[in-house]
Amino acid sequence: MTTAAAPSPFPEALKNAFVTALIALGLAAPMMGLVTVQVGGDLGLEPHCPRVAIAVALVFVGRLILNLTIWRPGRVKKVTAISPKTERLLSKTARYLAPAAVAFAIILPFLPGVGRGQIDLGILVLTYVMLGWGLNIVVGLAGLLDLGYVAFYAVGAYSYALLAQNFGFSFWLCLPLAGILAALWGVMLGFPVLRLRGDYLAIVTLAFGEIIRLVLLNWQWFTGGPNGIGGIPKPSFFGIDFKTGPDGFAATFGLTFSPLHRIIFMYYLILALALITNYFVIRLRRLPIGRAWEALREDEIACRSLGVNTVNTKLTAFALGAMFAGFAGSFFATRQGFISPESFVFMESALILAIVVLGGMGSQFGVAVAALLMIGGFEWFREFQDYRLIIFGLVMVLIMVWRPRGLVSSRSPSVFLKEKKAISGSLVQEGHG
Amino acid sequence: MTTPPADAPKLPDDTLLRVEHLTMRFGGLTAVDDVSFDVKRGDITALIGPNGAGKTTVFNCVTGFYKPTVGRLTLNGAGGRGWLLERLRDHQISRLAGVARTFQNIRLFGGMTALENLLVAQHAPLMKASGMTVLGVLGLGGFNKAEAAAIEKAKAWLERIGLIDRADDPAADLPYGDQRRLEIARAMCTDPVLLCLDEPAAGLNPRESGDLNALLRSIRKEDGVAVLLIEHDMSVVMEISDHVVVLDYGKKISDGTPQAVREDPKVIAAYLGVEDEEVEAVEREIEGAQA
Structure with missing residues (x-):
């Protein structure tokens, strides 16, 4: 091909496009070309040739154009990775963006044009921000790939629901209890998986998540099984209920009663919980335990040679990560007023993990942005109905192509002597377990 | 334990x-x-x-x-x-x-700075000073003082191995010979x-x-x-x-x-x-x- 002075890429591109079109034909023929129809009482197949033809033609033409333009041989490839300069700019803006985002979150309920729907969405996004920040400890900092994080979310939710229903405990008492119980389960999961790494750890945590869900589903007399638990009490404003009576929230503060008060209160509650989580995680990162987590992610053997107790370090990561999921879980229970195992499926774990990975492992700000994109975007795409998941998947693929190590891929050192330099993500080990 | x-x-x-x-x-x-x-x-x-x-x-x-x-x-x-x-x-x-050791194939924490590497080596005393994390999270106890002392010690070692100017650079960015010396300093910090x-x-x-x-x-x-x-x-x-x-x-x-x-x-x-x-x-x- 290189023998000619100026080799024409056309024949090669045509051949390639033809092969691609053949593959498309193989895929489209059964998937798009055959439609099941009811013929009398039987199920029949009806061929739809034009659809297949259009699909194959589109693939052929598209591939040909790509081959002649972007994928042309000898075309100088632009570096896809972001230059260190842009990277620095991004992390610098992130520093100002984060307080701005917090300020925005605080005034959101009082902005004009913000109604119940927006506040509800805000609550949902903040719940996932909190879950993402919690999982960030386990996956982002300690580098332990946890695919069953939703189990701790479930433990927190059921803890609150059961404690409130059976013993009449208030939300404010249940919140720490739920966190402690979830942390205990975190330790319980942590013990058997201490020696596992990478894929094996992922499989065991995945199984753990499913076990918890199946137990909740089948332990009928205790958890209500598939019927779930309903009528979970709502939290009060430090003892003052949100109700219409004279001792209700509105009357006490001289406001006219509005059901929105409770929603706004819930919004601030989850905002406060999320910010507390954030504070803890940032604080933990600067403590020896946080540094040990990151060191563990970088090199476990070196950690052991330096006197770091890897067993305790891993268990602490599991326990603290689970604790924040427990808090978020009990918030979830009180917001919904009804929980069932349906809410704690694997998809949730995958979603939270996707938020952490997309945000950039270890970056608090990135996780928050990713949660907003994923959850907010998912709601926004609702208009596209059936195509929602396809668009969603496509957007995720594009983001991962554009920024393979997440939105904020640089690591900021926990301590510095003269100057805090962002560490390029390519030097930082990813969580392989 | x-x-x-x-x-x-x-x-x-x-x-x-x-x-x-x-x-x-x-x-x-x-x-x-x-x-x-x-x-x-x-x-x-x-x-x-x-x-x-x-x-x-x-x-x-x-x-x-x-x-x-x-x-x-x-x-x-x-x-x-x-x-x-x-x-x-x-x-x-x-x-x-x-007993401290280094490894045949250098095992530094590549994505952490030289200074952080030396602080991880002082994990045990710092952990104690942070009250097993509990006091440290709340900002209580003598953790800040202990950390300042740990940083001083790390600085002294960085000066000894001639890497004080690169304290805030990730360890993986250092030349090979510097990495060897940093690993020895890290072991000595224990x-x-x-x-x-x-x-x-x-x-x-x-x-x-x-x-x-x-x-x-x-x-x-x-x-x-x-x-x-x-x-x-x-x-x-x-x-x-x-x-x-x-x-x-x-x-x-x-x-x-x-x-x-x-x-x-x-x-x-x-x-x-x-x-x-x-x-x-x-x-x-x-x-x-x-x-």
């Missing part, structure tokens, strides 16, 4: 580590076979031998990465406290007994009594190799830390070590001063192969036995 046993035998005061009948088997393979030697306090002891002689295995036993099949490793710790290393868990060997170095001069150019020798001498002199090192570079071994132990096929074949070891016919045979006349002598013996 299990309390380590305190029934270690008493060693002479000048002996820091005594390795007795150390044997390590991996299935059918005997990597180390009945090796015994002493490491004297304040000495630089070199462990040498051809490839596959079992040097790194001895190291891994001493530093707790392997549990020896047979043998006793007694460390005469600070304050005359004896430790049986084979009974301690790996992180206890560093924390309690004070306040060891015995520093084990696995081929510290591997891949260094002559100048870096010279810097390393100076650093090891200053560690012995100023910090009073004994050094046990594996080395292939004979110039390093002969120049800085006080005591050389030679292994071949898992067995100890020689043990003594560098001068004595260099002239030991067994060592020469192991390194250079046996001379022709000896081969002929063996062949004659075999023929004689067959006849």
Whole structure:
């Protein structure tokens, strides 16, 4: 091909496009070309040739154009990775963006044009921000790939629901209890998986998540099984209920009663919980335990040679990560007023993990942005109905192509002597377990 | 944490580590076979031998990465406290007994800065100062003071190895020779009594190799830390070590001063192969036995 002075890429591109079109034909023929129809009482197949033809033609033409333009041989490839300069700019803006985002979150309920729907969405996004920040400890900092994080979310939710229903405990008492119980389960999961790494750890945590869900589903007399638990009490404003009576929230503060008060209160509650989580995680990162987590992610053997107790370090990561999921879980229970195992499926774990990975492992700000994109975007795409998941998947693929190590891929050192330099993500080990 | 046993035998005061009948088997393979030697306090002891002689295995036993099949490793710790290393868990060997190590293939925390690397090495005391994290999270207790002290110590070490200007750079960005020295500084930040170095001069150019020798001498002199090192570079071994132990096929074949070891016919045979006349002598013996 290189023998000619100026080799024409056309024949090669045509051949390639033809092969691609053949593959498309193989895929489209059964998937798009055959439609099941009811013929009398039987199920029949009806061929739809034009659809297949259009699909194959589109693939052929598209591939040909790509081959002649972007994928042309000898075309100088632009570096896809972001230059260190842009990277620095991004992390610098992130520093100002984060307080701005917090300020925005605080005034959101009082902005004009913000109604119940927006506040509800805000609550949902903040719940996932909190879950993402919690999982960030386990996956982002300690580098332990946890695919069953939703189990701790479930433990927190059921803890609150059961404690409130059976013993009449208030939300404010249940919140720490739920966190402690979830942390205990975190330790319980942590013990058997201490020696596992990478894929094996992922499989065991995945199984753990499913076990918890199946137990909740089948332990009928205790958890209500598939019927779930309903009528979970709502939290009060430090003892003052949100109700219409004279001792209700509105009357006490001289406001006219509005059901929105409770929603706004819930919004601030989850905002406060999320910010507390954030504070803890940032604080933990600067403590020896946080540094040990990151060191563990970088090199476990070196950690052991330096006197770091890897067993305790891993268990602490599991326990603290689970604790924040427990808090978020009990918030979830009180917001919904009804929980069932349906809410704690694997998809949730995958979603939270996707938020952490997309945000950039270890970056608090990135996780928050990713949660907003994923959850907010998912709601926004609702208009596209059936195509929602396809668009969603496509957007995720594009983001991962554009920024393979997440939105904020640089690591900021926990301590510095003269100057805090962002560490390029390519030097930082990813969580392989 | 299990309390380590305190029934270690008493060693002479000048002996820091005594390795007795150390044997390590991996299935059918005997990597180390009945090796015994002493490491004297304040000495630089070199462990040498051809490839596959079992040097790194001895190291891994001493530093707790392997549990020896047979043998006793007694460390005469600070304050005359004896430790049986084979009974301690790996992180206890560093924390309690004070044995630090580096690795043949450098194992720095590449995505963390040089300074952070040295702070991870001070994990145990800092952890205590942060009240096992609980007080540290709330900003209570003497954690800030302890951290400032830890940073001072790290700074002193960075100055000693000439990396103070690169304190805030990720370790993976440093040149190879600097990484070697940083790994040694990191091991020293754990306040060891015995520093084990696995081929510290591997891949260094002559100048870096010279810097390393100076650093090891200053560690012995100023910090009073004994050094046990594996080395292939004979110039390093002969120049800085006080005591050389030679292994071949898992067995100890020689043990003594560098001068004595260099002239030991067994060592020469192991390194250079046996001379022709000896081969002929063996062949004659075999023929004689067959006849």
